[in-house]
Amino acid sequence: MRAFWKYLLLILMTLVILGGLIPPIVAYPKNFFEFPLIPGLEDKARIIFFHVPTAWLTVLAYLIAMFYGIRYLKKKNIYDDMKSVSAAALGLVFCILATVTGSVWAKFTWGSFWHWDPRETSIFILLLIYGAYFALRSALDSEEKRARLSAIYSIIAFLTTPFFIFIMPRLMIGLHPGSLEIDPATGQIRASANPVIKFQMAANMRVVFFLSLTAFTILYFWFWNLTHRILKLEYNSQKEI
Amino acid sequence: MKRAYYIFYKDFSSELRMRFALNALIMFVIVAVSTILFSLANEKVNQNVYAGMFWVVVFFSAMSGLSRTFVSEEERGTTLILSLIANPISIFIGKFLFNLVLLFFINTIIAFLYMILFQDFSIQNWDSFLLAFILGNIGIAGSSTIIAAIISKANVKGTLYPVLAFPVLLPLILMLIEITKSAMEGNPISDVEAELMVLISYDIIMITASVLVFDIIWRD
Amino acid sequence: MNNIQLIVKNLKKTFNRRLVFDKLSFEVRAGERLVITGKNGSGKSTLIKILAGVMNESSGSFEYIFDSGKIDREDIYKIIGLVSPYLVLYDEFSAFENLKLFAKIRNLKIDDDKINQILEKAGLFNRRNDLVRTYSSGMKQRVKYASAILHDPLVLLLDEPTSNLDIEGKDFVDELVQNFRKDGIVVVATNETQDFKYGQRIINLDDYKNNQSK
Numbered sequence: 001m002r003a004f005w006k007y008l009l010l011i012l013m014t015l016v017i018l019g020g021l022i023p024p025i026v027a028y029p030k031n032f033f034e035f036p037l038i039p040g041l042e043d044k045a046r047i048i049f050f051h052v053p054t055a056w057l058t059v060l061a062y063l064i065a066m067f068y069g070i071r072y073l074k075k076k077n078i079y080d081d082m083k084s085v086s087a088a089a090l091g092l093v094f095c096i097l098a099t100v101t102g103s104v105w106a107k108f109t110w111g112s113f114w115h116w117d118p119r120e121t122s123i124f125i126l127l128l129i130y131g132a133y134f135a136l137r138s139a140l141d142s143e144e145k146r147a148r149l150s151a152i153y154s155i156i157a158f159l160t161t162p163f164f165i166f167i168m169p170r171l172m173i174g175l176h177p178g179s180l181e182i183d184p185a186t187g188q189i190r191a192s193a194n195p196v197i198k199f200q201m202a203a204n205m206r207v208v209f210f211l212s213l214t215a216f217t218i219l220y221f222w223f224w225n226l227t228h229r230i231l232k233l234e235y236n237s238q239k240e241i
Numbered sequence: 242m243k244r245a246y247y248i249f250y251k252d253f254s255s256e257l258r259m260r261f262a263l264n265a266l267i268m269f270v271i272v273a274v275s276t277i278l279f280s281l282a283n284e285k286v287n288q289n290v291y292a293g294m295f296w297v298v299v300f301f302s303a304m305s306g307l308s309r310t311f312v313s314e315e316e317r318g319t320t321l322i323l324s325l326i327a328n329p330i331s332i333f334i335g336k337f338l339f340n341l342v343l344l345f346f347i348n349t350i351i352a353f354l355y356m357i358l359f360q361d362f363s364i365q366n367w368d369s370f371l372l373a374f375i376l377g378n379i380g381i382a383g384s385s386t387i388i389a390a391i392i393s394k395a396n397v398k399g400t401l402y403p404v405l406a407f408p409v410l411l412p413l414i415l416m417l418i419e420i421t422k423s424a425m426e427g428n429p430i431s432d433v434e435a436e437l438m439v440l441i442s443y444d445i446i447m448i449t450a451s452v453l454v455f456d457i458i459w460r461d
Numbered sequence: 462m463n464n465i466q467l468i469v470k471n472l473k474k475t476f477n478r479r480l481v482f483d484k485l486s487f488e489v490r491a492g493e494r495l496v497i498t499g500k501n502g503s504g505k506s507t508l509i510k511i512l513a514g515v516m517n518e519s520s521g522s523f524e525y526i527f528d529s530g531k532i533d534r535e536d537i538y539k540i541i542g543l544v545s546p547y548l549v550l551y552d553e554f555s556a557f558e559n560l561k562l563f564a565k566i567r568n569l570k571i572d573d574d575k576i577n578q579i580l581e582k583a584g585l586f587n588r589r590n591d592l593v594r595t596y597s598s599g600m601k602q603r604v605k606y607a608s609a610i611l612h613d614p615l616v617l618l619l620d621e622p623t624s625n626l627d628i629e630g631k632d633f634v635d636e637l638v639q640n641f642r643k644d645g646i647v648v649v650a651t652n653e654t655q656d657f658k659y660g661q662r663i664i665n666l667d668d669y670k671n672n673q674s675k
């Protein structure tokens with residue numbers, strides 16, 4: 001079974017890398033392997049296959065870390081805390097990847113590394129929360145306390161997300177596809193009318209995109225599985241009598 | 242509720258005798274406001290900057306004082322006697338009330354200093370500013386109290402507090418700045434109705450959640 | 462008939478990876494006095510804190526049954542009184558103020574006379590209005606006794622009950638334990654052989670270090 005997932009991941013990743021980088025981008029695609037040209041993006045549109053999955057995993061990792069945190073609080077099983085912390089550690093890695101790939105790309109497309117658009121701000125806040133989570137953990141010396149308090153903190157920090165979703169479009173201009181903005185006439189939140197932001201993927205791009213999401217998710221679970229098993233082994237080997 | 246009140250009363254009279262938080266807080270406010278005063282002297286800055294500056298000082302003064310309620314119990318070792326005489330919910334509410342009163346006191350001082358020292362910090366719509374001030378204080382006190390409970394169990398308390406509190410308080414502070422800007426421009430309160438509703442729901446969600454999880458933090 | 466009972470089942474406590482005790486089971490009925498002993502670091506204080514409901518056990522359970530009903534975790538503090546060296550009172554208040562505050566926070570219907578009475582019994586009446594921080598360690602220990610019996614608890618948990626006390630103080634403890642309500646429970650954690658007299662039964666925590674669990 002494990003071998004199956006590894007081979008699947010190998011095949012998917014190869015497909016995603018080839019499918020993401022090779023197909024030419026042309027103004028009027030005729031063949032299934034050609035991607036349509038988006039004015040202002042050109043070849044830079046390819047980032048969507050690699051950048052979006054990292055951002056998605058950042059969020060997924062947080063949810064997993066919180067889920068196992070809550071499970072620890074319920075069952076007091078230290079292995080749940082190991083799952084929680086290794087999910088969060090990978091989340092932090094992917095958070096940094098998403099931030100770096102995004103801001104390098106932004107430099108070439110939007111003109112500077114950072115713009116404080118809603119998604120950039122969200123990932124920055126997530127980075128702060130991950131940072132705070134690990135700062136808290138390193139300041140707690142007993143295992144039980146560390147597990148308990150970091151789980152609580154992840155819950156409290158999570159509770160602020162609905163507020164950010166409300167505030168962001170009011171404070172900043174969205175540059176990412178699918179951004180929301182405030183309609184100046186009515187004050188209601190609506191989808192942006194800007195052509196780049198309205199950008200929708202062509203069918204063949206969407207296939208590669210979802211393959212990529214799947215591949216990265218499998219990659220994430222594989223890493224996560226390895227890291228929390230390593231933690232468990234370390235823990236058991238150190239167990240004093 | 243009565244128990245919570247007496248825990249508040251205990252902290253209050255203890256504060257009057259010991260000044261765990263108050264002296265440091267007042268000094269902090271004076272230092273922070275005068276730093277801003279010096280750095281902005283003779284500069285013409287956008288009025289909006291003051292709205293932001295006001296809440297920044299409020300945030301950092303909260304960070305310098307509000308952790309004392311729990312940290313001083315933990316440092317002096319009185320956590321045990323406290324948990325022997327009251328249940329966690331009353332303890333949390335008592336501590337929250339104490340922080341709330343402290344915050345109102347200190348923020349009123351900050352607001353007063355801003356009004357007399359900065360000509361440009363003039364509130365045109367008092368209704369929306371006062372509502373934001375009250376709801377904001379409740380929210381800041383709620384989140385700060387629960388984060389204070391968490392860090393009182395940690396080894397390095399001082400630096401950890403703002404690090405943990407910032408992401409949690411950020412949405413609140415951003416909204417407060419927006420409302421204050423609007424109040425300074427003299428816009429009607431209906432303009433910030435949605436923001437005020439969000440403030441109310443923030444306060445309710447954070448305080449309810451804190452009451453629910455405090456028990457887990459409190460018992461070793 | 463008020464009937465309190467303490468039932469401990471398979472209690473286990475670990476700190477990080479260090480086992481403190483395991484498979485600890487016992488029962489204490491109303492009127493019984495139990496002594497817990499063991500080497501330094503054997504977990505006497507830990508057990509007392511767990512029984513006081515202020516520390517979590519790692520696994521297993523303990524419960525106080527009163528009139529065949531289980532007392533909620535949240536409410537344990539109402540029925541126990543605890544005295545121990547690591548208990549610290551609010552030293553910016555006087556003994557009287559401490560007790561008065563505790564009575565208020567506990568929501569007890571106690572007037573100042575009753576508090577003075579308790580202070581008198583503990584031999585603190587003359588200095589009841591001095592700040593606790595000016596007290597000697599023996600006097601602090603007496604204030605702890607006063608605060609432990611303030612709410613007339615059903616269960617008395619005493620950790621090293623006679624530490625810091627002079628002969629007079631020890632007599633006070635003797636009397637307190639002997640005259641403690643007959644329908645109540647006293648648990649004493651101690652290493653002093655002279656304190657063993659308080660109990661009818663002795664549990665040695667060193668017998669619960671069994672670590673073949675794996």
